[in-house]
Amino acid sequence: MEQNRRIRFIQGNEAIAEGAIAAGARFYAGYPITPSSEVAEVSSVRLPQVGGLYVQMEDEIGSIAAIIGASVAGKKSYTATSGPGFSLMQENLGVAVMAEVPCVIIDVQRSGPSTGLATKPAQGDVMQSRWGTHGDHGIIVISPSSVQDCYDLTIQAFNLSEKYRTPVIFLADEIVGHMREKAVLWEPSPDQIINRKKPTCDPKDYKPFKPDEDGIAPLAAYGSEYVFRVSGSTHDETGFANSKPDNADRFIRHYTDKIEKNKKDIVILRRFNLEDAEYAIVTFGCSTRSALEAMKIARNMGKKVGVLQLVTLWPFADDGVRELCRKVKGVVVPEMNLGQVIREVKRVNENNIPIVGVNKVNSEAITPFEILAGIEEVER
Amino acid sequence: MSNMKFDDYLVKNKFPLFWCGGCGNGNVLGAIVRAFEELQLDRKNTVVVTGIGCWGKADDYINTNAFHGTHGRALAFATGIKLANPELKVLVLMGDGDGATIGGNHLIHAARRNVDLTAIVVNNLNYGMTGGQYSGTTPEASYTSTSPYGHIEQGFDLCKLVEGAGAPYVARGSVYNIVQLQKLIVEALNKKGFSFVEAIAPCPTHFGRRNGMKTGPKMLNWIKENSVNIKQAEKLSPEEREKKFVLGKFVDRDKEDYSTKYEKIFAIAENAE
Amino acid sequence: MKERWEIILSGVGGQGLIVSGSILGEAATIYENKNATLTSSYGTETRGTFTKSDIIISDGDIYYPEVMKEDAVLALAQVAYNRYVGSLDEEAVLIYDSGLVEDVKASRAKQLGFPITDIARELGNPAVANIVALGIIVKLTGVVSPEAVVKAIEGRFIKKPRVVELNTKAFNRGMELVKD
Numbered sequence: 166m167e168q169n170r171r172i173r174f175i176q177g178n179e180a181i182a183e184g185a186i187a188a189g190a191r192f193y194a195g196y197p198i199t200p201s202s203e204v205a206e207v208s209s210v211r212l213p214q215v216g217g218l219y220v221q222m223e224d225e226i227g228s229i230a231a232i233i234g235a236s237v238a239g240k241k242s243y244t245a246t247s248g249p250g251f252s253l254m255q256e257n258l259g260v261a262v263m264a265e266v267p268c269v270i271i272d273v274q275r276s277g278p279s280t281g282l283a284t285k286p287a288q289g290d291v292m293q294s295r296w297g298t299h300g301d302h303g304i305i306v307i308s309p310s311s312v313q314d315c316y317d318l319t320i321q322a323f324n325l326s327e328k329y330r331t332p333v334i335f336l337a338d339e340i341v342g343h344m345r346e347k348a349v350l351w352e353p354s355p356d357q358i359i360n361r362k363k364p365t366c367d368p369k370d371y372k373p374f375k376p377d378e379d380g381i382a383p384l385a386a387y388g389s390e391y392v393f394r395v396s397g398s399t400h401d402e403t404g405f406a407n408s409k410p411d412n413a414d415r416f417i418r419h420y421t422d423k424i425e426k427n428k429k430d431i432v433i434l435r436r437f438n439l440e441d442a443e444y445a446i447v448t449f450g451c452s453t454r455s456a457l458e459a460m461k462i463a464r465n466m467g468k469k470v471g472v473l474q475l476v477t478l479w480p481f482a483d484d485g486v487r488e489l490c491r492k493v494k495g496v497v498v499p500e501m502n503l504g505q506v507i508r509e510v511k512r513v514n515e516n517n518i519p520i521v522g523v524n525k526v527n528s529e530a531i532t533p534f535e536i537l538a539g540i541e542e543v544e545r
Numbered sequence: 546m547s548n549m550k551f552d553d554y555l556v557k558n559k560f561p562l563f564w565c566g567g568c569g570n571g572n573v574l575g576a577i578v579r580a581f582e583e584l585q586l587d588r589k590n591t592v593v594v595t596g597i598g599c600w601g602k603a604d605d606y607i608n609t610n611a612f613h614g615t616h617g618r619a620l621a622f623a624t625g626i627k628l629a630n631p632e633l634k635v636l637v638l639m640g641d642g643d644g645a646t647i648g649g650n651h652l653i654h655a656a657r658r659n660v661d662l663t664a665i666v667v668n669n670l671n672y673g674m675t676g677g678q679y680s681g682t683t684p685e686a687s688y689t690s691t692s693p694y695g696h697i698e699q700g701f702d703l704c705k706l707v708e709g710a711g712a713p714y715v716a717r718g719s720v721y722n723i724v725q726l727q728k729l730i731v732e733a734l735n736k737k738g739f740s741f742v743e744a745i746a747p748c749p750t751h752f753g754r755r756n757g758m759k760t761g762p763k764m765l766n767w768i769k770e771n772s773v774n775i776k777q778a779e780k781l782s783p784e785e786r787e788k789k790f791v792l793g794k795f796v797d798r799d800k801e802d803y804s805t806k807y808e809k810i811f812a813i814a815e816n817a818e
Numbered sequence: 819m820k821e822r823w824e825i826i827l828s829g830v831g832g833q834g835l836i837v838s839g840s841i842l843g844e845a846a847t848i849y850e851n852k853n854a855t856l857t858s859s860y861g862t863e864t865r866g867t868f869t870k871s872d873i874i875i876s877d878g879d880i881y882y883p884e885v886m887k888e889d890a891v892l893a894l895a896q897v898a899y900n901r902y903v904g905s906l907d908e909e910a911v912l913i914y915d916s917g918l919v920e921d922v923k924a925s926r927a928k929q930l931g932f933p934i935t936d937i938a939r940e941l942g943n944p945a946v947a948n949i950v951a952l953g954i955i956v957k958l959t960g961v962v963s964p965e966a967v968v969k970a971i972e973g974r975f976i977k978k979p980r981v982v983e984l985n986t987k988a989f990n991r992g993m994e995l996v997k998d
Contacts, residue, residue, distance in 0.1 A: 174843040174854065192629050213814035218628050218807060223654040227621035230614065234594075234625025237612060238633065242625070256615055344883055345840060345856035347847035387592050387610045388630045394604065394611035405559070405605065406613075458882035533882050 169352040177315040177341040178203035178245075180348045181271055182211060184319030185243050187353055189360070190269070191217035192242035194231035196224055196250055199283045200339040201273035204245035225250035229257040232268045237395055239386030241323055245271035247339075248290060249280060251297070259298035260397035261332035262420055265374065265382065267361055269322045271335040273342040274450075276528045285528035286339035288450055291505040294334045295479045301417050303424025305333045305431055306479040310453035312346035318476065324359040325431060329423055330381050336478060338501070340451035340530055364391055374416075375402040380423050425480050433476035434485045438464065442471030444540050445493045447486060447510055449475040452499045452531050459536035470540060475506065487513040490520075495543030499523035499531045519543045551575075551582040556608050563602050565673075567753070567761020569720035569746025570600050573667050576727040576744075577636070578607065583731055591634045594623040596643035599673040603638045617648030620655040623662050631661070631804035634734070641668040645703050646681035652703075656710035656739050661802040663733045663740045666703060669748035677751025684788075688755040707741045708796050714740035715796040720747060721769045722792065729794065738802040745772070745790050821877055823961045824885040827951075828870040828901065829894030838948035839871040841974060842955075845966035846875045848973065852962075855883040868897050875961050890959055891927075892951050893919060894934065903927075913954055915947070930958070932995050938988060946988035953992020964993060 175183075182204050185193075193208040195201075209219040218240075222228040225246050232242035246254065251272045261268055274290045276282035290297075294306045307322050309315045319335060326333040364371045364383040373393040376382045382402075385391035394404035399416060401407035424431065438460060439445060448456040453474045463470040473489055475482055486509070490496060495518055498507040507522045514520055523539040525531045555578055564570045581591070591609040595601040597616035604611035614622045619637050627635045639645070644652055644666045655662060671689050672678045678691040682700040689696065708715045714736040718726030726744055733740035747753060747764035758764040768790065775793040778786050825842075827835040836858055843854040858871040872885040888906055893899035893914040899922075906912055906927035914922075916931030932954060938947035949971075956967055968986055975981040 172848050174840060174847045174856075192625070194625060210814070210817070213807075213810045214817070216811065220624070220628055220658075220803075222621065222624070223650050226618060227624070227651055227654070230618045230621030231625030231628070233614075234612065234622040234627075235629035236625075238592075238626045238629035240629040242629070257618060260615055340857065340883070343858065345843055345854075346880075346883075347843075347853055386630070387626060388590055388633050390589065392588050392608075392610050394613065396611075396613040397615055398613055404611070406602075454881045454883060457879075461881065530882075530884060532884075533886075 171350040173348050173350055174345055175312060175348055176203055176343055176345050177309065177312045177337060178273065178343065179207045180312045180315035180350075181245070181319050181335065181337065181342075182207035183350050184316040185269065185323065186211055186215055186217070187316070187350070188241065188320040188323035189358055190241040190243050190323060191215065192232060192235040192240040193217070193219045193244065194222050194228045194235070194242070195244045195246065196222055196228050198247045198250045200275055200342050201245040201247045201271065203342070204271055204273070225253040226257060229254040229261070229270065233257065233261050233264070233266045236266045236268045237264070237384075237387055239388070241267070241327070243269040243271065245273065247273050247275045248277040251290060251293065255293075255297040258332055259300060259302070262298065262302040262304070263397045263399070264395040265330040265384070266332065266395065267326040267330055267384070269319070269326055269333050269335055271337060274336065274338040276526070282528045284339070286451060286501060286530065287526065287528065288338055288452065288501040289505070289526070290336060291478060291500070291502065294336050301421055303331070303421040304479055305329070305331060305424060305477070306336050307333065307433070307476060308336045308450040308478050309341050310450055310474065311341065312344060312348045315341065316348050316350055320353060320357070321433070327359045327361045328381070329427065329431075330361060330384055331424065336450065338451045368392065372402040373404050374400060376419070380419075380426070428480050428482075428484075431477060431480060432482045432485070434482050435474035435476055437472040437474070439471035439473060439489070441469050443469040443494050444471075444497070444543060445489055446470065446472045446497045446499065446536060446540075447475065447489070447506070448472060448499055449478055449506060452501060455531045455533050455536055456499060458533035459540070462533055463537060463540060468540065478506070481509045483513050486510055487515065490514045490518055491516060493518065495519040495521070497521050497523060497536060497539040497543060499536050499539065501525050501531060549582060549585055551578045554578040554581045554588070554608050556606050559605050562606065564599060565750045567747060567749040567764065568599070569669065569744070569748075570603065570667060572720045572723055573665070573726065573744045573746060574603055574606060576723055576730055577665070579727055580730040580734060584734055586634055586734075590632060591636065592626055594619045594626065594635060594637045596639050596648065598640040598643040600638055600640040600667040601643060617643055617646075618651065619644065620648060620651040620662070620664060624655060624658070624660050627660050627662055628804060635662050636734070637662055637664045639664065639666050640673070641666060641670065641682040641703075642672040642680040645701055649681060653706065653710040656707045656712035656741065659711065659713065659738045659800055659802050661738055661804060663736070663742070665730065665733075665742045665744060667744045667746045668703065669746045669752060670700070671748060671752040673748050673751055677748070677755065687752070689752065690755070703743050704741070704795050711800075712741050712796060713738040713798050713800040716741070716794040717743040717745065717790065717792050719745035719768050719772055719790060719792055721765050721772065725792065732794070732797070736797070738800050822880075823875045823959065824887060824889050825873045825875070825955065825959070825961070826870055826885055826888055826891045826902070827873065828868070828892060828898035830897065831867050831869050833894050834945060834948035835869060835871050835894070838952045839873050841949070841967060841970045842873055842875070842952060842962065844970040844973065845962045849966035849969045850962055852877055853880050855880050857883045868895070868901070870898065890955055892955060894947065894951065895919070896921060911958060913951065913958070937991060937995070941984065941988055941991060943984060946984060949985045949988040950992040950995075953989040954995055957993040957996040964989070
C-alpha cells in the first residue's frame with residue numbers, strides 16, 4: 166500500500182507532470198514559459214525514467230504539433246504553456262479537434278493580454294479555451310483548484326481525451342500551479358485508466374473517422390497493421406479530403422455533438438453546503454479557494470451560503486447551474502477576469518435571480534472578503 | 546512481403562492529379578514513389594507528412610500512412626511522429642512557402658535537432674495555391690502577384706540554410722533532371738538523421754506566366770539553362786553563381802540522430818535519483 | 819492547540835525562503851499528517867528583490883492560501899522588515915535578522931531580533947540562515963515538532979549526508995537561540 170501512495174508537498178505544476186505520467190503519458194513537447202515551466206522541468210526529469218520522451222520545441226506552434234504527431238504514433242502526449250503560448254497553439258488545437266487526436270494541453274493562466282504580467286495569476290483564458298481555435302467544435306476544459314486536483318484531474322483529463330478522441334485543455338492558473346500543498350500521488354489501477362479504442366476490423370476495412378455506435382471512431386497507431394491517414398482538412402471517414410457540403414455538415418456537427426451530448430459523463434461539479442443555501446458562489450480554479458473561505462466565514466456569521474465549483478468549465482454545466490439558479494435567491498461569480506463564466510451563468514438563469522460578478526484583474530487573488538461583499542450585494 | 550511496384554504506392558482512385566498542366570509536382574511525386582519501390586519501403590511503417598499548399602496535396606496520392614497538417618508545421622508534426630516511434634520511416638513533403646517561409650523556423654530547428662526525417666521541399670519559387678504571391682525563395686527582381694514592380698527581397702538558398710543549421714544530408718535536384726532527383730531522394734531516405742532534398746520545380750501557371758514563361762516546357766527550359774552542377778558552380782564568380790540553381794549533393798556527413806542519443810538519456814535517467 | 823497557523827517568511831530573493839518554507843510544509847504534511855500550503859510572491863528576477871512566502875499549516879482544510887492574519891513573520895532584510903513592522907497586531911511575533919535589519923522601529927507585535935545570518939556564517943555557510951530561522955520559528959510557535967523538521971531535512975537531502983548534517987545543525991542552533 167505504501168508503495169502505491171506517496172505523500173508529497175509539491176507545486177501544482179509538479180503534480181500535473183506526475184499526474185500525466187500516472188495517466189500513462191509518455192511524450193511531452195513544449196516551449197518554456199512562466200508560470201508553467203515546472204511542468205516541463207519535472208517532465209524532463211521523470212519521462213525518461215519511465216521510457217518516455219521529452220523534447221523542447223522551437224515554439225508553441227511546434228510543441229502542439231509534435232504532441233499531436235506523437236499521439237497518432239501511439240503515445241499519450243501533453244504540452245504545457247501559458248497565455249502567450251496558448252494563443253500560438255490555437256491553430257493546431259483545431260488540428261487535434263479536426264483529426265480527433267487525443268492529447269492534453271495544460272494552460273497555466275497568467276495575467277494578460279499579450280505578455281502581461283508573466284509571474285502573476287489570472288483566469289482570463291476561459292473563453293479562449295472554448296473558442297480560441299477557429300470554427301465550430303466541442304472541447305473539454307478542466308480547471309483544478311488544489312495541488313491534489315492537479316494530480317487527480319490531470320489523470321481525468323487524459324482519460325476523457327482518450328475516451329472521446331479529443332484534445333482536453335487543463336486550465337490551471339499561476340496560483341494553483343505554483344502553490345505548494347500536500348498531494349497524495351496514488352498509483353492508478355488499470356481499470357482507472359482509459360486508453361483509446363483500437364480498431365479490431367480487417368486492416369483493409371479500417372476507416373479512421375468512422376464512428377462506432379458510441380459515436381467515437383477507433384484510432385490505430387502509425388506503424389501498426391493499419392495503414393491510415395489523418396487530416397486537418399475537412400475529410401470523410403477515410404481521412405481523405407472531402408469538400409461535399411453534406412460531409413462537412415456531418416463532421417462539423419460531430420465535433421460538437423460528441424462532447425455536448427456526453428455532458429453527463431464528462432461534467433464534474435462539486436457542491437459545498439448547497440442543501441440549505443440561500444445564496445451560492447459559482448466558482449472555478451484558484452477562486453474556488455477564496456469562495457470556500459468566504460462560505461466558511463459567512464456560515465460563521467449565520468448566512469446560508471454554499472459553493473458550486475465548476476471543475477469542468479467546458480462543456481458548460483448548463484443543467485447543474487440552471488438547477489442552482491432555480492433554488493437560491495442570488496449567485497455570486499468571482500473570477501480573475503472581467504466576467505467570462507458569469508455570461509454562461511446568466512444564460513441559464515431562467516428566473517432572473519440577482520447574479521453579481523466579483524471581478525479582479527490587478528494580478529492579485531480575489532480575497533474571501535471581496536466575495537463576502539458580493540454576497541452582501543446580492544442580498545440587497 | 547510481396548515485391549512492391551511503384552504504382553502499389555499510389556492511390557490511383559484519386560487520379561487525375563490535382564495540379565495544373567506543366568506543374569512539377571507530379572514529376573517529384575513520381576520520383577518519390579519510384580524511390581519507395583527501389584527501397585521496397587514497408588507501407589505500414591512509412592508515414593508521409595504534408596503541410597498546406599499545392600505540394601501539400603501530395604499525400605492524397607501516396608498509399609502509405611499520412612498526416613496532413615497545417616501550413617508550415619509539417620516538420621513539427623513529423624518530429625512528434627518520429628520521436629514517438631523511431632521505427633517509422635517519416636517523409637515530410639513541403640513547398641517553399643510552406644516549408645521554408647512560414648515554416649522556416651521549424652526547418653532550421655529540425656536540421657539542428659537532427660531527428661531522423663527526410664524533408665523534400667518542392668521549390669516553385671512562389672505561392673502557387675493562393676495565386677502566385679512571392680515566397681521566401683522568390684528570386685530578386687522577378688515578378689509575382691504581390692511583387693508587380695519587381696521583387697526587392699533576396700530569396701533563400703535553402704541548401705545553404707539547412708547546411709548551416711547542421712543537417713547531415715543536404716542536396717538539390719530539379720524536375721528537369723528527374724533521374725538525379727530520384728537518386729538524391731533514395732540517398733536521403735537511406736540517411737540516418739535529418740536529410741534534406743530541395744527540388745526546383747516549374748509553376749508556369751503563376752511564376753512562369755508573370756516572368757515570360759507561360760508554358761511548362763518554357764519554364765523547364767529556363768530551369769535547365771539556369772542550372773549548374775557543383776563542379777561548374779565552382780568556376781563561376783559569386784555574382785554569377787547566385788543567379789544559378791546549383792544542383793547536386795552538398796552535405797553527406799555522419800551524425801548521431803536524436804532518437805539514438807535519447808537512448809543514452811534513458812540509461813542516465815534510470816540511474817538518477 | 820491552535821488550529822490554523824499563518825506564517826510569513828520574507829526577505830530578498832536568493833535567501834532560500836522557499837526552501838525553508840517547503841521544509842516546514844513537508845514536516846507538517848508528510849511527517850505530521852497536517853495540511854499545509856505555501857504560496858510565494860516574487861518578481862521576475864531570481865535574486866535581490868523583495869520576496870515573501872505565505873505558509874499556512876492546519877489540522878483542517880485550508881481554503882484561501884494567503885495569510886489573512888499573521889501569527890509569525892520572519893524578516894531577513896530591512897525591506898521586508900519595513901513592510902510588516904507597522905501592520906502587525908499584538909498577537910503576532912516579528913522575528914528579524916538583527917545583523918541585517920539596522921533600523922528597528924516600534925511595533926504592536928512582539929519583536930525578536932537574532933543575528934541569524936551571522937550565526938549561519940559561524941556554522942560555515944551563510945546560506946543556511948533560512949534554516950537557522952526555521953529553528954527559531956519552530957521553537958517559538960510549536961507549529962510542528964522539531965523531529966518532523968529533522969525528518970523533512972533528511973528526506974529532502976537524502977543523498978547528501980553532509981547537507982543534512984549542516985542543515986540539522988543550523989536548525990538546532992536556531993532552536994537554541996530561543997530561550998524557554
